[in-house]
Amino acid sequence: MLRRKPWVFLLVILFSQLSLSILLGATVTYGAGYAKAPEGLTVWEKDLGGMTKDEAYAVLAEVIPKAVVYDRTVYFLELNQTDQDLKDYLASQYIISTGNVITDAFEYLHRMSRTIPSPELLNQEEVLAQLRKFALDIDQPGKAAEAYYENGEIVIEEGSLGVRLDVDKSWEQLQQSIGMETVPLVTEVIVVHPTTAELEKVKDPLGDYTTYFNPSFHERVTNVRLAAEAINGLILPPGGEFSFNDTVGKREPERGYLPALMYMGNRVVTDDGGGICQDSTTLYQATKQARLEVLERYSHSLPVSYVPLGQDATVAYGALDFRFRNTTQGYLLLNAATGGNWIRVRIFGVADSEHPALDEPDGYPVKPREWSK
Known part of the structure; x- marks a missing residue:
């Protein structure tokens, strides 16, 4: 009968103890953090570590811009898809139980070790469509100055500047406006020729x-x-x-x-x-x-x-x-x-x-x- 060397038994015992410790640690960690965001999860400059999904949603929903403004006129954004995108993102960051506490515990540890990029602040397709709609109200072609000769002198009728909503730059500004409830739109001034100064x-x-x-x-x-x-x-x-x-x-x-x-x-x-x-x-x-x-x-x-x-x-x-x-x-x-x-x-x-x-x-x-x- 072969005899096993003593050190083999020692390794088996140590490995068993280590596995048990990891399992217990994972279980304890999972038990403490179940249904909570992993530590270190930061979205849009907000630390969500340890928050529940509802708590995280409440925090993030507050930093999403809700409206844009031009010349004292406020245009409110409809953000149905943006809101759904945020909920979908948060759902992906929380544990969905498999019914096996050990499997769930290891999945939780795996999620803690990952770096997950933040979602888009706003749904681009949804917001761009609204910006283009706002442009119909904001855009003005401007008017060229006019001149005519009457009673021995040149008479000038003043023109006006035009304005155009820069949809692309307004979108970029919205994406960078974390925490601002109302964001100024980016517009471009259109100079219509001839100007009054040119005709003078x-x-x-x-x-x-x-x-x-x-x-x-x-x-x-x-x-x-x-x-x-x-x-x-x-x-x-x-x-x-x-x-x-x-x-x-x-x-x-x-x-x-x-x-x-x-x-x-x-x-x-x-x-x-x-x-x-x-x-x-x-x-x-x-x-x-x-x-x-x-x-x-x-x-x-x-x-x-x-x-x-x-x-x-x-x-x-x-x-x-x-x-x-x-x-x-x-x-x-x-x-x-x-x-x-x-x-x-x-x-x-x-x-x-x-x-x-x-x-x-x-x-x-x-x-x-x-x-x-």
């Missing part, structure tokens, strides 16, 4: 030209005045391009244009909008005075009476256009006015060495028998 610089007359027409041709006079109204008050930014056809639009009866005499090739015909080439020509002469860059211009095939030969600018919608670029450093204001037998176009802007202020207006007077078609 538009003071100098750069171009001023007048041409004359026969007031007895009612249809033609009507067309000239309609086109002048379309041009009047237009504001062109630095570097901006002006298109006569885009500005005046189609010369249609629905818009008030009447059939009148006009040149078509080498013939004189009657068509809607006849006569408005006098508007484009008068504007062309003013742009020459202002030393602006002409991008597109065509002359009539036949001479006209309201400017010298070759100094006109004919237009035909969809075919021939008169275009120029604002080559000054500031905004331009166009003023087009008509009288009993004249049309006058002024260009106001910011004078510089390349675009000096005009000393006096100019024009091309004609005799009554020389009225153009």
Whole structure:
């Protein structure tokens, strides 16, 4: 019969005692901490160690932002999914009994040894949807300043700044606002051009030209005045391009244009909008005075009476256009006015060495028998 060495029995006894001690310790620890958060569990800067699930929920629910604010208006957040996410997270941190106290005890010790990351403060999908809804109330497009020439002076109507809710940055701010019940929203100011300050610089007359027409041709006079109204008050930014056809639009009866005499090739015909080439020509002469860059211009095939030969600018919608670029450093204001037998176009802007202020207006007077078609 083999005899076991004494030290083997000693090891068996020591191992048995150690196992019993661990089991008893785990059982005791579990018994003391059952249904309580593991020691050292910190969520959103709050130590939840030793708290029950209800206690932990009460503490964490207090630090979740409940509302956002913009310009003294408070928008309350609906946090149903956020609340459920928090409850689900806490449930995952507490022991669900298996019915075996030893198994539960070891599971508790295992959870104490783990580092579990904190959950999101808010449910992103839920909150972003509400922020976008709030943006519909907060966002404002702003208004550009306007200017017009009246009674010998430039009158400015002030504009306003716009505002836009920055949804992404507002979300980030909410995520970093632990413990704040109401969180300011992040907005962006929108500057709408031209601003009042930009238009206040538009003071100098750069171009001023007048041409004359026969007031007895009612249809033609009507067309000239309609086109002048379309041009009047237009504001062109630095570097901006002006298109006569885009500005005046189609010369249609629905818009008030009447059939009148006009040149078509080498013939004189009657068509809607006849006569408005006098508007484009008068504007062309003013742009020459202002030393602006002409991008597109065509002359009539036949001479006209309201400017010298070759100094006109004919237009035909969809075919021939008169275009120029604002080559000054500031905004331009166009003023087009008509009288009993004249049309006058002024260009106001910011004078510089390349675009000096005009000393006096100019024009091309004609005799009554020389009225153009």
